[in-house]
Amino acid sequence: MIDLAALTIAEARKKLDGKVFSAVDLAQAYLTEIEKKNKELNAYLEVYDDVLEQAKAADEMIAKGESHPLLGIPLAIKDVILIKDRKVSAASKILENYKASYDATVILKLKKQGVVFLGRTNTDEFAMGGSTENSAFGVTKNPHDTSRVSGGSSGGSVVAVASNMALGALGSDTGGSVREPAAFCGIVGFKPTYGRVSRYGLIAMGSSLDCIGEIAKNVRDAEIIYNAVKGRDDLDSTTISDETYPKVFSKDKLVIGIPYDFALGEGVSPEVRENFKQAVEKLKKFGFKIKDISLKNVDMSLAVYYIIMPAEVSTNLARFDGVRYGLHKDGKNLFDDYKLTKGAGFGKEVRRRILIGTYVLSAGYYDAYYGKAQLIRDALKEEFNKTFNKVDLIATPTTPDTAWKIGEKSDPLSAYLADIFTVTANILGIPAISLPSGFIETEDKKLPLGIQFMAPHGAEDLLFDVGKVFEAIKDN
Ligand code: GLN
Numbered sequence: 001m002i003d004l005a006a007l008t009i010a011e012a013r014k015k016l017d018g019k020v021f022s023a024v025d026l027a028q029a030y031l032t033e034i035e036k037k038n039k040e041l042n043a044y045l046e047v048y049d050d051v052l053e054q055a056k057a058a059d060e061m062i063a064k065g066e067s068h069p070l071l072g073i074p075l076a077i078k079d080v081i082l083i084k085d086r087k088v089s090a091a092s093k094i095l096e097n098y099k100a101s102y103d104a105t106v107i108l109k110l111k112k113q114g115v116v117f118l119g120r121t122n123t124d125e126f127a128m129g130g131s132t133e134n135s136a137f138g139v140t141k142n143p144h145d146t147s148r149v150s151g152g153s154s155g156g157s158v159v160a161v162a163s164n165m166a167l168g169a170l171g172s173d174t175g176g177s178v179r180e181p182a183a184f185c186g187i188v189g190f191k192p193t194y195g196r197v198s199r200y201g202l203i204a205m206g207s208s209l210d211c212i213g214e215i216a217k218n219v220r221d222a223e224i225i226y227n228a229v230k231g232r233d234d235l236d237s238t239t240i241s242d243e244t245y246p247k248v249f250s251k252d253k254l255v256i257g258i259p260y261d262f263a264l265g266e267g268v269s270p271e272v273r274e275n276f277k278q279a280v281e282k283l284k285k286f287g288f289k290i291k292d293i294s295l296k297n298v299d300m301s302l303a304v305y306y307i308i309m310p311a312e313v314s315t316n317l318a319r320f321d322g323v324r325y326g327l328h329k330d331g332k333n334l335f336d337d338y339k340l341t342k343g344a345g346f347g348k349e350v351r352r353r354i355l356i357g358t359y360v361l362s363a364g365y366y367d368a369y370y371g372k373a374q375l376i377r378d379a380l381k382e383e384f385n386k387t388f389n390k391v392d393l394i395a396t397p398t399t400p401d402t403a404w405k406i407g408e409k410s411d412p413l414s415a416y417l418a419d420i421f422t423v424t425a426n427i428l429g430i431p432a433i434s435l436p437s438g439f440i441e442t443e444d445k446k447l448p449l450g451i452q453f454m455a456p457h458g459a460e461d462l463l464f465d466v467g468k469v470f471e472a473i474k475d476n
Contacts, residue, residue: 128153139155142184170213198229209308255391256290393462436474
């Protein structure tokens with residue numbers, strides 16, 4: 001029996017190479033766990049029927065003496081990343097039976113390493129949401145309390161990892177979709193610098209914000225997956241190379257900026273405030289320099305995000321017209337075809353965002369909304385650039401509260417507010433990580449919380465450094 005709860009990618013690598021167990025043994029152990037838990041948790045929309053064959057191929061590579069960090073490692077993939085000849089639906093009826101005709105760049109890279117793909121995981125429809133309640137195929141439940149949401153939109157990937165149904169996973173993060181569910185489920189969620197990981201083969205949501213992110217049980221594992229998928233890609237002209245940003249060297253005493261007014265501000269639950277203060281104390285005690293900073297524009301991030309993101313959504317989703325991809329409904333004429341197809345294919349939240357996006361981009365309103373949002377985006381950039389001259393990292397809670405009860409946030413605005421701490425990193429394109437920071441007890445259940453660190457463009461390494469330290473000191 002393999003102890004999956006205690007297993008990490010780094011350890012599995014050693015055990016696979018040392019023939020303690022085979023990739024087939026490992027894959028079988030995960031399949032057994034999935035069989036036991038997935039029905040209740042709904043993390044996977046599909047478990048692939050060739051998992052053991054993939055594992056066998058990995059074993060053959062190992063037998064030949066090949067060794068890659070992720071060879072034979074079973075991973076879960078969010079249902080917005082294309083794997084050739086497999087279904088990819090973005091958890092939407094409009095793509096329900098759509099099969100990918102090519103591999104995403106990240107998938108090609110993982111295939112070369114001999115990764116075992118377990119299946120595709122649930123998400124809010126087209127990644128729009130923070131709970132997976134917007135999936136057309138049912139909610140993913142939180143393993144710490146199944147009456148609560150997993151968070152989202154990468155809830156399926158996060159729950160797969162948090163409940164030992166995968167050793168690691170890929171998600172996508174447009175406004176927090178990797179970090180927020182990771183915080184809600186007590187694991188690590190990492191969003192790299194914009195352009196660090198190719199978006200080729202990722203179903204687009206907001207193209208200036210989208211990032212493929214890594215989900216794992218600890219920081220080292222997230223770093224391993226990140227190293228496997230990152231890199232400049234000719235198929236995505238927004239990708240960057242290692243040289244794009246100056247290398248940031250870690251130093252002995254990193255300075256961590258805390259925007260106290262924001263981090264402990266209105267709408268943040270008392271438990272989150274307390275947990276965050278304790279985390280900061282621990283960082284201080286360890287020797288980090290803590291600096292009180294003020295970010296005047298950051299309050300506007302959420303408004304900026306909820307204008308720019310739907311604007312980009314409305315243009316990106318125009319392609320799903322029932323002619324080129326997926327679902328098709330026949331009407332009286334072409335316009336009627338569109339209407340029927342989109343009406344039947346898109347859920348409520350997706351339609352809402354397309355409508356808002358179309359509105360903010362329309363001729364009469366462009367300057368008042370989209371134009372203004374871009375101006376504030378510039379002001380935010382300047383503010384953060386200046387701040388990063390004074391501090392190495394910025395820390396906030398990941399979310400203003402714990403995972404909510406399924407169905408509790410039925411009005412969209414209250415769900416949007418949960419994104420208050422995560423959207424800024426996407427607006428600016430900077431890297432950010434969410435780390436487990438402890439639990440709070442509610443109704444006899446222990447619900448996880450997360451702390452978020454943000455770093456300047458290209459400074460992923462600082463996040464891994466501080467993350468590993470925080471992991472070691474958080475329980476002291
Ligand atoms: N929760 C945010 C939203 O609803 C973020 C989504 C994401 O990152 N894909 O837009």
